[in-house]
Amino acid sequence: MNQELMSKYESLKAYFKDLGKVAVAFSSGVDSTFLLYAAHDAIGDNAIAVTASSCSFPKRELNEAIDYAKSLGVRHFIVESEELEIDGFAQNPPNRCYLCKKELFEKMFALAKEQGIDYVAEGSNLDDNGDYRPGLQAVAELGAKSPLRDIGFTKSEIRQLSKEFGLPTAEKQSFACLASRFPYGETISEKKLSMVDKAEQFLLDEGFKQFRVRIHGDNVARIELSPSDFPRMYDEAFRLKVYDKLKEYGFAYVALDLKGYRTGSMNETLGL
Secondary structure (H helix, E strand, O other), X not given: OOHHHHHHHHXXXXXXXXXXOEEEEOOOOHHHHHHHHHHHHHHHHXXXXXXXXOOOOOHHHHHHHHHHHHHHOOEEEEEEOOHHHOOOHHHOOOOHHXXXXXHHHHHHXXXXXXXXXXXXXXXXXXXXXXXXXXXXHHHHHHOOEOHHHHHOOOHHHHHHHHHHOOOOOOXXXXXXXXXXXXXXXXXXXXXXXXXXXXXXXXXXHOOOOOEEEEEEXXXXXXXXXXXXXXXHHHOHHHHHHHXXXXXXXXXXXXXXXXXXXXXXXXXXXXXX
16 A cells, blocks of 8 residues: 555544534435544544435435444434425525535534534535535535545545455446436426436446446436447447436437536536
């Protein structure tokens, strides 16, 4: 193991020891799983996990969060966070993520206080600094800690250490909440969130690892795949299988994005 990387990990553990007690915002993703593991490694039962449950958070992710926290032996709390009830959220403005994160972390801080904990930590890393992420503004305003960014972890380093420690998320695909599949200004509804969730679950079940199903209007699906997965879509039988399945979920049109998968593609329309 790279000694410099292990030194970073020891710095992360020291960070948690300085906090004493912490509530980790835990989504079961690559970053938050690593963060929770490190917190538990550093301060044991003084670290708790908090997961938000909502219609924009797939059930599979919630179940994975529950299973991992249980396997680690961490106290795990689930807070209900119904984004569609947040004023302005459903209209999907460019600051949608800010509105969501502010409401979510206020609930997490309230729960932490009930448990006698002053600090809430979230899992953004250095790579998150390069994209439009208004949610990080809410994190900063509320005083949440960002240990991975503070110490300087990249996504690649997190995956490397996750593999070293045998974490189940070492090679897990990156995930963002389902609301990020909508163009800014288009109304987000529970029905359309469900359509996207079912479409992405189908592609996961078919073995795809890194992709997005973006929804445009009420019934257009734009699939982003890693370019290496394009040839699979060229097979006529499989292509029609995908089309028929997404049509079953409510999509009338299904398109393959020729640029391929990339994070934050909806931000490309903002001109930032």
